[in-house]
Amino acid sequence: MNSDSVILLETVNFAAEKHRNQRRKDPDGTPYINHPIGVARILSHEGGVTDIEVLQAALLHDTVEDTDTSIPELEAAFGQTVARIVQEVTDDKALPKQERKRLQVEHAPHCSHQAKLVKLADKLYNLRDLNRCTPTGWTEERVQEYFVWAAQVVKGLRGTNPTLEDKLQQLFKQRGVEM
Ligand SMILES: Nc1nc2c(ncn2[C@@H]2O[C@H](COP(=O)(O)OP(=O)(O)O)[C@@H](OP(=O)(O)OP(=O)(O)O)[C@H]2O)c(=O)[nH]1
Numbered sequence: 001m002n003s004d005s006v007i008l009l010e011t012v013n014f015a016a017e018k019h020r021n022q023r024r025k026d027p028d029g030t031p032y033i034n035h036p037i038g039v040a041r042i043l044s045h046e047g048g049v050t051d052i053e054v055l056q057a058a059l060l061h062d063t064v065e066d067t068d069t070s071i072p073e074l075e076a077a078f079g080q081t082v083a084r085i086v087q088e089v090t091d092d093k094a095l096p097k098q099e100r101k102r103l104q105v106e107h108a109p110h111c112s113h114q115a116k117l118v119k120l121a122d123k124l125y126n127l128r129d130l131n132r133c134t135p136t137g138w139t140e141e142r143v144q145e146y147f148v149w150a151a152q153v154v155k156g157l158r159g160t161n162p163t164l165e166d167k168l169q170q171l172f173k174q175r176g177v178e179m
């Protein structure tokens, strides 16, 4: 087995252990780890991304935001670059939700190319997930608001990966949302 495969297995295992008790918000309570794995897969399979540090960051992208994982812990385990990409895509959960959402729109254009790739794939996965089924407790209005907000974030990520951006654009168009 080549060394990249070994590294990716180590990374996906770390993420799976960190997210072990978490479930998605869908009525089936899908294991949360399906999301980071799916985000990494969108990057490799649809986005043509081969940069292993981007694929690792995708696998780890919600560990700091949603589990007890710290950035120094990621740096020790996976190196500076991976830790920095995850940091760039991590919201400050201490802030009120509206402020977090506003900051994503504001910060998106200033992220590194590697972080922009992870953000594009994260949004693509979550929007497809919303089309697949509505999270428990969400109204149709809340789903539509998520599309409108995501379009504002993706607008600031343009010029990063045409394939992923086209797929996002199609989803916005289906919802009648302008980017
Ligand atoms: N569509 C969908 N999303 C789910 C589901 N379960 C969990 N999520 C997560 O919920 C987040 C979106 O829900 P919000 O209410 O907007 O955000 P919040 O969880 O931070 O409060 C996403 O977080 P995120 O990945 O950190 O991305 P972001 O939206 O914060 O950028 C997404 O991954 C599900 O079943 N469907």
Ligand SMILES: [Mn+2]
Pocket: 035, 061, 062, 122
């Ligand atoms: Mn995510």
